[in-house]
Amino acid sequence: MKAKELLTTCFVVFAVLLVWPVLSIPNRLVLVGGVPALVLYLFVVWGLIVAVLAWAGRRVGGEASMSASAERRAAQASDNCCHNRRVNQGIPARCSGIVPVS
Numbered sequence: 001m002k003a004k005e006l007l008t009t010c011f012v013v014f015a016v017l018l019v020w021p022v023l024s025i026p027n028r029l030v031l032v033g034g035v036p037a038l039v040l041y042l043f044v045v046w047g048l049i050v051a052v053l054a055w056a057g058r059r060v061g062g063e064a065s066m067s068a069s070a071e072r073r074a075a076q077a078s079d080n081c082c083h084n085r086r087v088n089q090g091i092p093a094r095c096s097g098i099v100p101v102s
Contacts, residue, residue, distance in 0.1 A: 003060040010052055017045050 016022060026041035033040075 003056075006056050006060065010049075010056060014045070014049050014052075017048075 023038070023041075026037040028037055030037045
């Protein structure tokens with residue numbers, strides 16, 4: 001799932017959990033462990049929002065960092081290829097500064 005789709009899905013799910021008709025379900029005169037049900041519900045939903053968005057951020061950030069490192073490896077490989085090609089042809093190597101160690 002792409003980052004934009006994941007965040008859109010999270011937004012919709014959390015919006016539904018915090019809309020008044022759904023909030024009216026735990027809005028009863030019931031105490032759960034001495035805490036009103038609505039307060040407990042809001043606290044659990046808030047914790048769920050924080051946890052899911054932290055997970056989604058790591059997942060999206062992991063994909064971004066993996067693609068960035070892949071781009072760096074590809075650039076380094078092309079620089080090495082450029083350097084080797086120039087040296088083999090007797091042309092002074094003027095690549096991006098990454099010189100392979102022989």
